[in-house]
Amino acid sequence: MTRISVTVDGVKYTDEVEPRTLLVHHLRERLGKTGTVVGCDTSNCGACTVHLDGISVKSCNVLAVQADGHEVTTIEGLAKGGELHPVQQAFHECHALQCGYCTPGMIMQTCSLLSENPDPSESEIREGLEGNLCRCTGYHNIVKAVQQAAKAGSGASSQGTDAGGSGVADGSPAETAEAEQTVGATA
Numbered sequence: 123m124t125r126i127s128v129t130v131d132g133v134k135y136t137d138e139v140e141p142r143t144l145l146v147h148h149l150r151e152r153l154g155k156t157g158t159v160v161g162c163d164t165s166n167c168g169a170c171t172v173h174l175d176g177i178s179v180k181s182c183n184v185l186a187v188q189a190d191g192h193e194v195t196t197i198e199g200l201a202k203g204g205e206l207h208p209v210q211q212a213f214h215e216c217h218a219l220q221c222g223y224c225t226p227g228m229i230m231q232t233c234s235l236l237s238e239n240p241d242p243s244e245s246e247i248r249e250g251l252e253g254n255l256c257r258c259t260g261y262h263n264i265v266k267a268v269q270q271a272a273k274a275g276s277g278a279s280s281q282g283t284d285a286g287g288s289g290v291a292d293g294s295p296a297e298t299a300e301a302e303q304t305v306g307a308t309a
């Protein structure tokens with residue numbers, strides 16, 4: 123077992139993990155962050171997308187030990203003070219989901235996309251989300267939601283989450299997590 127400390131959605135968690143544990147499993151099974159979901163076992167659906175130090179990653183493709191000392195933002199860390207993040211709001215208003223299974227990953231990837239390109243064309247949106255699959259095939263409204271979020275100026279706030287997710291990506295000092303938890307040896 124390896125001891126790791128990872129700041130997730132603004133809270134620093136210290137835990138013992140097996141070196142083979144995937145970040146997505148650590149988030150879901152040890153930290154209760156079940157908003158991040160698993161949609162495949164081939165690293166191609168993107169449902170598990172989170173931000174690692176402000177950069178979107180597929181958390182099924184990252185080991186928990188690789189997140190040691192880093193900051194993770196999940197879909198659960200986007201809303202602030204009970205207000206949906208603008209990208210979440212746009213997905214809601216544009217009905218950009220059907221079953222909703224792909225939605226957490228779509229939203230996290232959209233935040234990254236708009237952070238890098240605040241005014242993407244439709245083809246740039248489709249290209250930016252190509253690593254995220256919607257099995258309900260609701261891509262049309264997803265693209266509309268991204269366009270609406272872009273119009274709302276979501277790019278500037280996309281990765282400025284409660285967790286300080288942009289800390290490393292933009293070179294600014296990472297926020298210090300105010301809360302800290304040690305995860306019990308037995309869940």
Ligand code: FES
Nearest residue numbers: 161165167168182
């Ligand atoms: S669960 Fe990670 S890409 Fe599908």
Ligand code: FES
Nearest residue numbers: 220222256257258
């Ligand atoms: S809304 Fe069902 S998988 Fe995308």
